[in-house]
Amino acid sequence: xxxxLSHYEVLDAPTDADYDSLKASYxxxxxxxHPDKGGDADAFRRVQAAWETLRDADARAAYDAAxxxxxxxxxxxxxxxxxEFARPAPGEPHALxxxxxxxYELLDDELDGVDLVPCDGCSCYVRVLGAGGSxxxxxxxxxxxx
Numbered sequence: 432x433x434x435x436l437s438h439y440e441v442l443d444a445p446t447d448a449d450y451d452s453l454k455a456s457y458x459x460x461x462x463x464x465h466p467d468k469g470g471d472a473d474a475f476r477r478v479q480a481a482w483e484t485l486r487d488a489d490a491r492a493a494y495d496a497a498x499x500x501x502x503x504x505x506x507x508x509x510x511x512x513x514x515e516f517a518r519p520a521p522g523e524p525h526a527l528x529x530x531x532x533x534x535y536e537l538l539d540d541e542l543d544g545v546d547l548v549p550c551d552g553c554s555c556y557v558r559v560l561g562a563g564g565s566x567x568x569x570x571x572x573x574x575x576x577x
Contacts, residue, residue, distance in 0.1 A: 438481035438494060446500050449554075450486070457482040505547065508555040511535075513542060516559075529555060 439446050442456040460478045464470035484490045494500075508530065516525035516537050524536040533552020537545060537559065547556045 436477070437498060437500075438485050439500075441477045441481040442485065446495070447505060453482070453485050457486075505549075505556045506554060507547065507558050508550075510558045510560050513537075513559060513561045527557060529553060529557075531555070 439448070442448075442453060442460065444453055444456045448456070457478060461475065461482075462468070464475040464478055466472040466475055484494050511527055513525075516527045516535070518525045524538050525542075526537075527535040527548075529535060529550040529552060531550060531553040533550040535548045535550055535557045537548055541548075545559055547558055549556050
């Protein structure tokens with residue numbers, strides 16, 4: 432019996448592939464495997480199912496979580512303590528500038544549970560120290576005393 436392939440393996444794509452890469456893989460494989468073109472109907476159905484899941488950001492996140500695929504395969508630009516995220520005004524997200532000119536944003540309800548925060552301008556992430564789940568001691572959440 433053949434081993435089950437992940438949706439990423441079915442699409443011949445890495446787990447950190449962006450939407451455009453996944454779409455290109457899907458299109459290439461769907462043409463090559465289409466039953467009307469003499470392709471394998473079962474393989475075509477697997478490609479369709481993989482694409483249906485991975486093309487939707489929410490469905491992809493649920494699939495990744497259920498299958499132990501996490502964001503650890505991303506480019507972490509740096510580690511930053513929670514206190515480095517500036518808060519411009521009450522109710523606004525905490526923000527940290529990225530080297531690309533974009534911003535890492537952290538909402539109040541994420542302060543205790545987030546580990547990696549994506550930049551809104553590039554593919555980099557920052558690892559938040561002192562947030563829930565972090566291996567850093569709790570006192571890292573406060574700025575150093577002088």
